[in-house]
Amino acid sequence: MVDLCEKIVKIVLMSIGEGFEKLFYDDEFSKCHGYLRINNYSAPDHDDEGKLEKVDEKEEVEGLGMHTDMSCITILYQDEIGGLQVRSKEGKWIDIKPSEGTLVVNIGDMLQAWSNDKLRSSEHRVVLKKQPYYVNRFSMAFFWCFEDEKVIVAPNEVVGDGNKRLYSPFACLDYLKFRENNQRGRFEKVGFTVRDFAGINNSHL
Ligand SMILES: O=C(O)CCC(=O)C(=O)O
Ligand SMILES: [Fe+2]
Numbered sequence: 001m002v003d004l005c006e007k008i009v010k011i012v013l014m015s016i017g018e019g020f021e022k023l024f025y026d027d028e029f030s031k032c033h034g035y036l037r038i039n040n041y042s043a044p045d046h047d048d049e050g051k052l053e054k055v056d057e058k059e060e061v062e063g064l065g066m067h068t069d070m071s072c073i074t075i076l077y078q079d080e081i082g083g084l085q086v087r088s089k090e091g092k093w094i095d096i097k098p099s100e101g102t103l104v105v106n107i108g109d110m111l112q113a114w115s116n117d118k119l120r121s122s123e124h125r126v127v128l129k130k131q132p133y134y135v136n137r138f139s140m141a142f143f144w145c146f147e148d149e150k151v152i153v154a155p156n157e158v159v160g161d162g163n164k165r166l167y168s169p170f171a172c173l174d175y176l177k178f179r180e181n182n183q184r185g186r187f188e189k190v191g192f193t194v195r196d197f198a199g200i201n202n203s204h205l
Pocket of ligand 1 (some may be wrong): 078126
């Protein structure tokens with residue numbers, strides 16, 4: 001996983017500037033660390049015997065509310081039940097269908113801030129469709145993050161001549177605390193992204 005994250009971060013850096021992976025990887029990303037979270041979603045609205053109370057398979061229940069990940073990147077595995085959705089720039093929800101042998105990669109908030117919004121932290125959620133039988137949904141997310149004490153400052157080369165630096169330098173831990181304090185339940189509330197933390201409005205995204 002660590003090797004995979006390193007490779008993906010380097011490719012992402014290449015995508016925002018020629019030679020950026022050579023210029024920035026060692027200095028900025030070599031102290032990144034990862035952690036794995038296993039998510040277990042119970043099936044919506046089944047009775048004690050596991051039967052669906054009212055069968056309406058079209059009905060959807062939010063399993064995990066819209067949020068952004070606090071990582072640089074996240075590598076995600078979802079099982080065959082599906083339900084992951086990503087929000088487009090226009091605000092449309094797009095199904096990310098499970099496909100055997102594939103993983104999903106999300107850009108997270110830390111890389112959004114570091115790249116001065118050249119990279120966009122994906123807004124995503126999980127919706128569970130009611131099934132006629134009881135079945136749990138599993139997913140595994142590996143979050144690849146800057147070290148807590150790192151102060152994120154978008155480098156001049158990344159910001160580019162004539163562009164404004166959008167984020168004042170901030171320590172990762174301060175952002176993590178900001179999100180923790182605002183979490184009700186888990187990620188149920190959207191709006192608590194790195195742009196809110198920095199006091200930037202979202203109109204241009
Ligand atoms: O369960 C999923 O597919 C998504 C999980 C997720 O977004 C997260 O753990 O941050
Ligand atoms: Fe997530």
